[in-house]
Amino acid sequence: MGLFSFIKNAGAKVFGIGKTTEEEAAEAAVKVAELAKLKADKLTNAVETLGFEVLDLNIEVDGDTAKVWGQADSQATREKVILVLGNTEGIASVDDRMTVEIEEPVAQFHTVVKGDYLSKIAKKYYGNAMKYPVIFEANKPMLTDPDKIYPGQVLRIPALDE
Numbered sequence: 001m002g003l004f005s006f007i008k009n010a011g012a013k014v015f016g017i018g019k020t021t022e023e024e025a026a027e028a029a030v031k032v033a034e035l036a037k038l039k040a041d042k043l044t045n046a047v048e049t050l051g052f053e054v055l056d057l058n059i060e061v062d063g064d065t066a067k068v069w070g071q072a073d074s075q076a077t078r079e080k081v082i083l084v085l086g087n088t089e090g091i092a093s094v095d096d097r098m099t100v101e102i103e104e105p106v107a108q109f110h111t112v113v114k115g116d117y118l119s120k121i122a123k124k125y126y127g128n129a130m131k132y133p134v135i136f137e138a139n140k141p142m143l144t145d146p147d148k149i150y151p152g153q154v155l156r157i158p159a160l161d162e
Contacts, residue, residue, distance in 0.1 A: 036061045039090070047084050050141050052077050054098070059085070064092040075104035076138070079156050083109075083142060087153055107138065107158040114151045125157045134160065 039061040047057060054077065057070040066085040072078035078098050086094045110121055118132035126134070136146045138156045143149070 040066075043085055043088065043091075046088070047081055050080075050084060052081055052084075054081060057081075061091075064090060065095055066091050066093075067095040067097060069097045071099045071101055073101050075100050075102070075106060076156070076158070079107055079109075080139075080142065083139070083154055083156060087142065105159050107156045110155050110157050112149050112151055112153045112155060116149065116151070118146045118149065121155070121157070126160055131160065134158065 040059045043059045043061070043066060044057060047054065047059070053073040054070040055073075058068070060067045066088075068081060068085060070081075072081065078096070078100050081098065082094050082096055085091055108125065110125070112121075118135050119129035122132040122135055123129040132146060135155060135157060136143055138158045143155075149155070
């Protein structure tokens with residue numbers, strides 16, 4: 001007669017080794033929760049490794065969203081934490097629930113596109129390409145070299161001190 005193909009994981013549980021749909025769903029939910037916790041721990045480590053001062057830092061990951069709580073020492077630190085989280089592969093949005101110890105003006109954010117470089121971005125926001133070090137400094141320690149930016153990366157663009 002020949003060889004017939006079947007779907008291996010479908011059908012009756014004659015051997016008693018299969019799991020019910022409910023058991024499989026429960027196991028999948030546990031795995032998702034464990035993965036979310038692992039991602040949150042890695043993001044927390046990334047923020048702490050960069051030396052940002054955030055009191056009671058707490059990060060949770062829900063799908064592709066990172067939620068962050070804590071009290072940042074400054075608005076700049078708050079924005080940098082958001083950028084560390086958001087510029088991580090697999091994170092599409094950041095739900096910022098942080099507070100700030102010292103209120104400061106909020107910076108603009110710029111998403112890098114192909115062909116961007118810091119002096120071009122500085123020209124766009126400040127009208128002066130030579131102001132690119134302001135953007136570079138505002139994004140340290142995430143940026144280590146002004147020439148190492150990439151499409152999709154989001155940068156802080158602080159207001160210029162008058």
